[in-house]
Amino acid sequence: MAANVRLLENRWDDGYAAGLDEPGKLLYRSNLLGADKRITNYGGGNTSAKVMETDPLTGGKVKVLWVKGSGGDVGTIKLDGFATLYQDKLESLKSIYKGVEDEDRMVGFLPHCTFNLNGRAASIDTPLHGFVPFTHVDHMHPDAIIAIAASKNSKELTQQIFGEEIGWLPWRRPGFQLGLDLEAFVKANPNAKGVVLESHGLFTWANDAKACYELTLEIINKAIVWFAEKTEGKTIFGGAVTQSLPVAERRAIAARLMPEIRGRIGREERKLGHFDDQDAVLEFVNSRDLRPLGALGTSCPDHFLRTKIRPLIVDFDPAKPDVDAIVASLDKALEDYRADYARYYNDCKHDNSPAMRDANPVIFLVPGVGLLSFARDKATARIASEFYVNAINVMRGASTVSEYQGLPEQEAFDIEYWLLEEA
Ligand SMILES: [Zn+2]
Structure with a gap:
């Protein structure tokens, strides 16, 4: 391994997590991820979990998407920073979606899916989480992954570094269509654990909160190590043409x-x-x-x-x-x-x-x-x-x-x- 590589450390505490319910574990994972700016930039990225809740309307059990709402930062988010949506209502929006020209209209339907009168607005990234058919989803903006995503041959680099484990999707603005693209990718690649989004960042998923956290770290660490090896001894930015003043x-x-x-x-x-x-x-x-x-x-x-x-x-x-x-x-x-x-x-x-x-x-x-x-x-x-x-x-x-x-x-x-x- 190249010298001076500082890897992300696993900070998950099983003892602490054992006392948490699923929204509590989502919050815990989010705060851990957001605490290191190498994992995601300030205010960037979001996390989610699909949780069974008691429906206040019927008293029956219903699946609810908890996803970081508009604004805020995953590092300092509290439970009230998450939007909550009926998963089945969110899914039902697919039946009225008319295609990519129709994306902006779909944003207006998100408040109609609100669970339990939660006032936190759902962000444009909500369908990206809702349509991935796994319980836990992390979306992060790590510098090491964006460096891959912003490379001209980012698809080849992604395959070279991660093999079949992590897929790649071409650039598309976050919104309803990108959510559908992610869902289609997961269905076509059931063994994949995530995707690099071109010019954007990383999605990872798992059916357990801790596994999702550890996967996110593992994938970013792989990219950190790969870059350390590939850039060691290389001329950076074409070399220096001016010198720093004292x-x-x-x-x-x-x-x-x-x-x-x-x-x-x-x-x-x-x-x-x-x-x-x-x-x-x-x-x-x-x-x-x-x-x-x-x-x-x-x-x-x-x-x-x-x-x-x-x-x-x-x-x-x-x-x-x-x-x-x-x-x-x-x-x-x-x-x-x-x-x-x-x-x-x-x-x-x-x-x-x-x-x-x-x-x-x-x-x-x-x-x-x-x-x-x-x-x-x-x-x-x-x-x-x-x-x-x-x-x-x-x-x-x-x-x-x-x-x-x-x-x-x-x-x-x-x-x-x-x-x-x-x-
Ligand atoms: Zn993003």
């Missing part, structure tokens, strides 16, 4: 840039900033492939809303550190960024799309210095930078073993503006 200089430049950027992007909405210069960020901002990879955009759907598809890459040579020149160039760089964002919006919008959101960049990358991120509050700015670090990890893996592939703009737009509506 830490004190990096911080001083970030501190100087912070108010200059805030003043320019915070005219309509006040913005706060966050600075990150961890090694993974510096390796990327100093690399030859910074601009071409940055331009391809992030890949996992969750990233678009948090980071926008693309960062703004600041023109700066740390060998001749002229910060006044950066400041002088900011107006033009921002104007170009906003013009490109407006072009993207206009190229991709539909008749019923929400209005264009703030066109300013969220992520600023500075060679030799690091990453600055901006949002309406400090926590959101920090989370945006965490998400971009996820994207860097994904691009690092994919571009080293294959060719990294972002999502087509139209797909990214449909996700960004769909999630915007949901939020």
